[in-house]
Amino acid sequence: MELTQTNLYTLCAILLLAIGLLGFLLNTDFIRKVLGLNIIGIAIFMLLLAVANTYPAAIDPIPHAMVLTGIIVAAAGTALGLNLASKIAKFSRIVQKEEVITSAESLSDKAYITSPNNTQERG
Amino acid sequence: MSTLLKSHRQAIEKAIIVGLVVTFIITLLLALFNQPVHDNSLQALAVADINQTGVTNIVTAVLLNYRAYDTFIEFSVFLCVAIAVLPYILEVPVVKFQLHTESQVLLIAKAFIPLTIVMAGYLLWIGSSKPGGAFQAAALLAGCLVLLSLANVRVIDFTKLGYRLLMSSGVLAFSVAILLFYLESQAFIKFPVELAGASILAIEFFATFAIALILFLCFESINKGHA
Known part of the structure; x- marks a missing residue:
């Protein structure tokens, strides 16, 4: 196998795909998962561009058009995912606050501990 | 054995995932380098009919003439995303920022935005014959808007109808073009040769602003929507 431009780009794309896939599967953090998905997407774009460059004298325009539309859709999908993530974070913060309040109320009902410091530590 | 599994569960899971990914990548590598070489039959077809598309840049021809329905559906998907992220920006009370001193970002914005707008116009115009077009111009315009937003200058109020x-x-614009050509020739997304260039330019002109605004909306909804 000689190292032409197409082969080099294909190898880089597969490397990027591996990095993205590992990042997507090994991390539990949502934002890192979104980043991993983005890297997988970029790897696939790169693979398409490498295929388009098989004959440098006559570059195939169809993969180029697909990548051009794909980039925009990937950006939009990332924005939607990040919006949902921050919405979930906001909501879970509200739920945590409510849980702290209700646990404090139940504690004061049973008259165990009434100092506010203790409830803050629990939250 | 079971205690070992329980105590090292995460490490074992990670090892399995890494092993599977490595196997997948090696298989993909072998498959990609053993496939038949890409034949350029589609490229030859696209080049052969380029003078009937109204543009001379082949990527633009594929995007907006040969596979125009692809681009049309992509615009629709993008509009759907805009509708989906719009509520996040609306529920936040609008904060009016007043600039007391000249910030560095505003200075950069003042220097670069006029140039960038000119460049976006050039990219939009050159899209018919050289690499360029609506998407690239829209990315530049969205960059301008993001720079202004970072400098706390509020230029766009997404609650306004305009x-x-x-x-x-x-x-x-795309729907109107498709409808007019359908009424004329009874064919779905088929531009007549003499009007193709003008209609592609009109669609690209409106698409530039639409994509720039939606990209900026995506940025704003993450940036300001959750302060």
Whole structure:
């Protein structure tokens, strides 16, 4: 196998795909998962561009058009995912606050501990 | 054995995942380098009919003439995303920022935005014959808007009807073009040769503003929507 431009780009794309896939599967953090998905997407774009460059004298325009539309859709999908993530974070913060309040109320009902410091530590 | 599994569960899981990914990558590598070489039959077809598309840049021809329905559906998807992220920006009370001193970002914005707008116009115009077009111009315009937003200058109020119409103008212009040509020739998304260049330029013009606004909306909804 000689190292032409197409082969080099294909190898880089597969490397990027591996990095993205590992990042997507090994991390539990949502934002890192979104980043991993983005890297997988970029790897696939790169693979398409490498295929388009098989004959440098006559570059195939169809993969180029697909990548051009794909980039925009990937950006939009990332924005939607990040919006949902921050919405979930906001909501879970509200739920945590409510849980702290209700646990404090139940504690004061049973008259165990009434100092506010203790409830803050629990939250 | 079971205690070992329980105590090292995460490490074992990670090892399995890494092993599977490595196997997948090696298989992909072998498959990709053993497939038959890509034949350029589609490229030859696209080049052969280029003078009937109204543009001379082949990527633009594929995007907006040969596979125009692809681009049309992509604009629709993009508009759907805009509708989906719009509520996040609306529920936040609007904060009016007043600039007391000249910030560095505003200085950069003042220097670069006029140039960038000129460049976006050039990219839009050159798209018919050289690499360029609506997407690239829209990315530049969205960059301008992001720079202004970082400098706390509020240029776009997404609650106004005009901006929402501009946001959907890409899909609207495309739909109008498709409808007019359908009424004339009874064929779905088929541009007549003499009008193809003008209609592609009109669609790209509106699509530039639509995509720029939606990209900026995506940025704003993450940036300001959750302060």
